[in-house]
Amino acid sequence: MSSLIASDGVSLTVHTYTDLDPRRPTILAIHGYPDNHHVWDGVAEQLVELGRYNVVAYDVRGAGASSAPADRSGYRFPQLVADVGAVIDHLGVGQVHLLGHDWGSIQGWAAVTDPVVAAKVASYTSISGPQLDYAGKFLRSARNIRTAIDVIRQLLESTYIWLFLTPRLPEAIFRSGLGSKVIGALDRIGRSGGPQRPMPRGENDYLNGLNLYRANMPGPFLKPASPLPATEVAVQVLAPRLDLFVSPALQRFTGSIPARHRVLDIAGGHWVVTDRPDVIARHTADWVDQTASGSAEDLGLDAPDSRQR
Template identity: 30%
Template structure:
């Protein structure tokens, strides 16, 4: 009798887990279908209003001059032996100085750190990487190439290739997610961690599942699961959606700070219009539900978290919750009026806060190799 009850209990638990999993994926794909229907309505509306220009877009063949600005640093390339991928990065500052490594988000590339490259090259070896699938780095076509463990290993391999075993790691958006995971999995590698508008992965997962408002703000995660259609929607009308992402009043750069110049916007369109570039960047999202297992989620490095007050994609409440996962010094700064792209629209404030954080506690000299 006891064995029968035991087996019934196990069966009940197994069924509950299966139903929970079924419910989760039903929600994911149901929400994806809703986002698709909304996008189709927008596409239909565009066709009605501007039928001749809806499906027009062009590959930018000539890079704007701002991408070759020598004050930002030197363009370099590295091929990682283990993955076989070639990475592009821009580096400035003297070799041998402490390494400050910058990881960009979606849909950006190394250029999003232009203000920080100029600012910190006086005392650091500053390196802004094109992450795999972006810019001049290799663009693997398969979704499987964008697993989180691969992205984290890329950072470790690049640090080692540059001749360092420790770095000051700075990440924004998707780059922030990778930076958090690097600090968790390779704590000895991260001297100090600076994250901009990207919550700890555990905070984001827990918060999004419990707050419908954040789930709505993250609806693009579900829409991007579709093959090909998101690429179409982002590129129609000569990349109108991407332009709006950076320039609109609700999501764009510079409501209170700096605006993107026409040339800077063209730099983004140049990078994203290259063959395969949009698909590669969207593959980050298409692999997001294959979570990287965390045997432990605590961060032992000192952490600075900077948060744009008017981020259109992330709830501000998540920023404070990150404190639960930090086992070292933690500083949180909410920047008034800053957007999701805060290192670009409020670079002076961001740079000042990073300098203050870097000078706290142990001196920079202790992190030389």
């Protein structure tokens, strides 16, 4: 474990699951809300067993052992992207392969569509978190009954966002203990039925993380950027079929990124990273290996609806 000071003075805690060997590709994982770096423990164990990667995660500002900014503006995308770049520089391994889940995935998209930070990223695997401008475009994409149903489904699945944007009410719900119970129940949807690793969450994970929503939403949904942000980074999207918050249709809507990407439907719910860490590790390792060998350039869009287990 190590720490670094972000550009605005926030302390970010970095957790290394392996020694950092410059001869090995480095996978840098970013967690979502209301998690901390421990959400990656199972995936990291699987990747470490393979013996060919450096594996690192960090606590996003305000979560886990990282400190929180003084006000909500410290959670805006420019600062989150700067944090990703600062962590990469701190590791001193050159380019990294990003792996993001939920809000970690949203931050990852912001990073790979930022020219400065994208130059430090060799590949990106996104799980259950869209690029927010792409999401805004998706909500305007209905052209027939099927796509209209997809949009309506996503609108219903996104209703929790408006609760999180409400002043003080979410804080009261989480301080009462009800919020953590609800999230625990939602976590069980789509599970494989296998043994579950406990996910330690602190009150700061629940409360501070609300500022991710409040600092960055709903702007991109109401008025997505035009043109949409683009990236040259090779992107893999793993879309859990039973995700209650980010529908597979939205995750397959990959905006204006170039042909160096693939989208794989996988079994599982929103917290598939803790329920099926072997699946996440296998697909992540495959994407890292293909990117390192250069074969990802040849994947194109040939498997946007591939069904995986």
